[in-house]
Amino acid sequence: xxxxxxxARLAPVLPLVPAVVLAAVSVGCTSVSETYRDPRTFPPTKxxxxxxxxxxxxxxxxxxxxxxVSDRGTKLTRDELLALLRDRAARLGGDTLVVYASAxxxxxxxxxxxxxxxxxVRQNILLADVFVTRGxxxxxxxxxx
Numbered sequence: 001x002x003x004x005x006x007x008a009r010l011a012p013v014l015p016l017v018p019a020v021v022l023a024a025v026s027v028g029c030t031s032v033s034e035t036y037r038d039p040r041t042f043p044p045t046k047x048x049x050x051x052x053x054x055x056x057x058x059x060x061x062x063x064x065x066x067x068x069v070s071d072r073g074t075k076l077t078r079d080e081l082l083a084l085l086r087d088r089a090a091r092l093g094g095d096t097l098v099v100y101a102s103a104x105x106x107x108x109x110x111x112x113x114x115x116x117x118x119x120x121v122r123q124n125i126l127l128a129d130v131f132v133t134r135g136x137x138x139x140x141x142x143x144x145x
Contacts, residue, residue, distance in 0.1 A: 029074040030081075032088050035066045042093025042132050047086045050097050056129070057096045060136040063129055064092050070125045078102070081126050094130035101127040 103125045
């Protein structure tokens with residue numbers, strides 16, 4: 001394959017490279033931990049369809065997982081952290097994300113080898129539960145099995 005053919009083949013992809021690199025750098029320093037609460041698996045949903053709430057949804061519902069996201073000192077905004085949580089909730093099949101705690105935590109970030117040279121870094125942390133509410137049959141008497 002000639003160089004001009006190879007360039008023509010890659011031309012549609014090249015404008016996306018800076019965006020992909022930026023996304024990898026900004027997300028690479030965050031962490032999302034999952035604690036599964038239900039053994040069942042649910043089909044993935046779209047992150048844009050995941051509702052963010054402050055209270056647990058009315059029954060019927062299934063608590064799929066509890067999530068914790070931390071920016072690890074990269075100073076992501078609350079909206080950026082919520083976007084990470086919504087993406088993870090969608091992958092788990094959730095349709096509702098209930099954010100129940102937000103915190104800032106200090107941690108030491110070691111720099112150099114000198115004693116006392118470790119500055120304090122602030123971390124933003126969000127805790128949330130992922131619920132599935134769609135397509136769940138109500139049991140007799142209106143309760144969820």
